[in-house]
Amino acid sequence: MTKKLAIISDHIVTPNGVISGCLIVKDGKITEIDEFLPGDFDGEIEMAKDLFIMPGLIDPHVHINEPGRTQWEGFETATTAAAASGITLLVDMPLNSSPVTTNVTNFKLKLEAAKDKLNVNVGFWGGVIPGNRNELDDLLKSGVLGLKAFLTHSGIDDFPNTEKADLKNALQIIKKYNRPLLVHCELTEDHPGIAEHKNNPNDYMSYLRSRPKEWENKAIAMMIDLCRETEAHVHIVHLSSAEALPMIAEAKAEGLNLTVETAQHYLTLNAEDIPNGETIYKCAPPIRERENNNKLWDALKSGLIDFVATDHSPAPPDLKEISSGDLSKAWGGIAGLQFALCSLWTEAKRRNFSVEDIAKWLSASPADFLGLSNKGKLENGADADFFIWDPNGTTTFSSEEIHHRHKVSPYSGKPFAGKVHKTFINGELIYENNKLINANKGTVLLGNF
Template identity: 50%
Template sequence: MTIIICRGSRVLLPDSNSLQPATIIIEADSGKIIQVHRRLLSKDSLPSHVQLIDAGTNVILPGLVDAHVHLNEPGRTDWEGFYTGTRAAASGGVTTVVDMPLNSIPPTVSVADLSVKRTSAQGQCFTDVAFWGGIIPGNQKHLKPLVDAGVKGFKCFLIDSGVDEFPCVDEKDLDEAMSALENQPTTLLFHAEMDKHSPSEDNPSDPASYSTFLHSRPDAFEIDAISLITGLQQKHPSLPCHIVHLSSSKALPLIRDARAAGLKLSVETCFHYLCLSAEDIPYGKTTAKCCPPIREASNRELLWDALKEGTIDIVVSDHSPCVQELKKIDEGDIMGAWGGISTLGLGLSLLWTEGSRRGISLAQIIDWTSVKTAKHVGLHERKGKLQTGYDADFIIWNPDAEFTVTEESLRFKNKISPYVGLKVRGRVEKTFLRGSLIYDCVNGFDGIEPKGELL
């Protein structure tokens, strides 16, 4: 048996709010943690033939599980791909990503489509990768077979998705899909925006002004969608439902009421809703456009409060890249630009930078981005914790290092991000997947081959 030993004086172990000395024993062949000692074993007491990973004064954290990522391959690999996307994820301490059913061609709406995507991903992934399926009008017969094939759940849109091959669903489509999925081990995910409103006559018309875009996607879009979702849940109470990328704090009372009524409803928000605000988005800055939109600073603080109290369960990237032309950067056309923000590789640093200003601990951040995201996607018995029997996915993290985000530092394919120029705190020094190094901040990916599995 080949043994890897990882030790450090500041380790985040399960069910602990503080960092503590620990030594983690890993079986190299299986990549599993076989023992955790809640103390720092001395080097002299360790066998000489083992591989030793010593974190020194840095922190050891579980690898992150990003449950909302668009990798876009095949079909739109010029936007992103498994190779570049998972490298970017690994550079930010993410060891598992869950790929959305769009914007690839074909989208993942049948077992045949899933097979195409898995074939495309094979041998390219630096992190582990799991898959969401999709619900579109007319694909109800494909849902149970997709569950059997291993998708972690199903995403649907209640508004135009932005791509023709993944149309939105209406209430009838949803009722049929929810009937098909009742009593299945799955979750239904909603892009929760509905456009039931006529355009306002006083709608601002300058396409380069962020206020024009914000006015076009009001809070009412999210409120109306969540009202429909919770109404359907009362008819199908056994099926867990999940709101992706919540941006509006005005929808929080609906969510609290649904939970109080016993509905199985979970909620995520994204790094950009917690770190950016509408007031600070410059004129013509198309890189900050996403759907639903980034709202005001006061809204952002209410999202932080909801996260701390548990109304919002998890934080994800919603990494939604595109090619530069679609972002219309030179034109400054926010209304016409693709709506998506690229974040892979930056999330942990962003959340630590903003969270530490609000008294948030590393334990809370890992709970939102690793422990609970692993549970959300059904991987909580092997991912998200430094615990015996779990995959040895972990990060060596320097919480005090500061750096400025540059285009050159971005690891995803298209170097487009609203965070370029931002100074952030906290840096991933190394990332390990099942005990194997998959990223080193000094040497990058030199000598490292893709080791990720398709889950």
């Protein structure tokens, strides 16, 4: 049976600007975007009038942690939270599930665990760790969208960090598949700030000084060298140090196959405002000073930073050391998936950016990065993944309204600009007024498409 739906709106956000008209969906695809509803249209009609229709958001950096650490986060909870933020596709990291996604056997366990639990579309990254070079071809052939590696301790011992030689080897392999290698760029070195932080474990500024910009800068310089040497696609995840921007600019000007993401928390939160002992703000690299973060905004505006991804990485409250406030012991990771849109939009709006900028940073650019020509934009023939929202509305998610497994988040209870009304996956309405109304409509996106 063919299902037809027309949505009429004054604000359809297309690659050619915001237009007034109707968007027609049939069999999970956008078949038409037009100024007027055709007179012979015989499907369902939805009036969105003043509301905006936007391409579904894509978050390429999410730690779902299932199987094995499902008590931290799981497919059902994460994909419901995603739908609440207008996210229609997310890509799961190879850690912190157990086992980690570093070979095909483990990837199959991951796919099995995801079965019947996906409320939005989900893809997967594989992992590079010391010693798994012989697994990488098979992992890529089995459908992971690319590979992820660390240059510093990942936070869990079953995903050890790689050395330069491992990365060079991984880049030579991944180049054949035209897929990216995602790298957590911090090169850890001993320095006096580490001891200082141990003596002041609840002090945010001492935590910040313990993970200096130089760690990121050195790691990024190394990855740029490897990118040049191998001509493979290197992707820098969650850039925090603005000091690395000039070398990224040079590398891009040189034509290297280099892309960069930053995260909402580096753009919307500043070290100066973080109270001591508030471990919900702990992540690595750390949230830095306002002056640094303003430069990240400039780089996002100029296109030097390609897109924004949440790096949603929650943990149970005891591992977050919520009661002790000990930043040296707390799990490093911010729970932000459900706030992906509202947190970024609030700050973007304050800085006079538009909904079209949001569509670029959270949808079109991540789709380009993933090589998906049928997602990330509202146009004829594209997948009907989109959401209806009011950028002039407001959102406050109290802890009961947060769909993450754990409700601890720096964004909980805070008022934000913009309100998501409805989210559609593959042409079907799945989420309405902060409730999942149509479960399990997400599909697995494999790389061998």
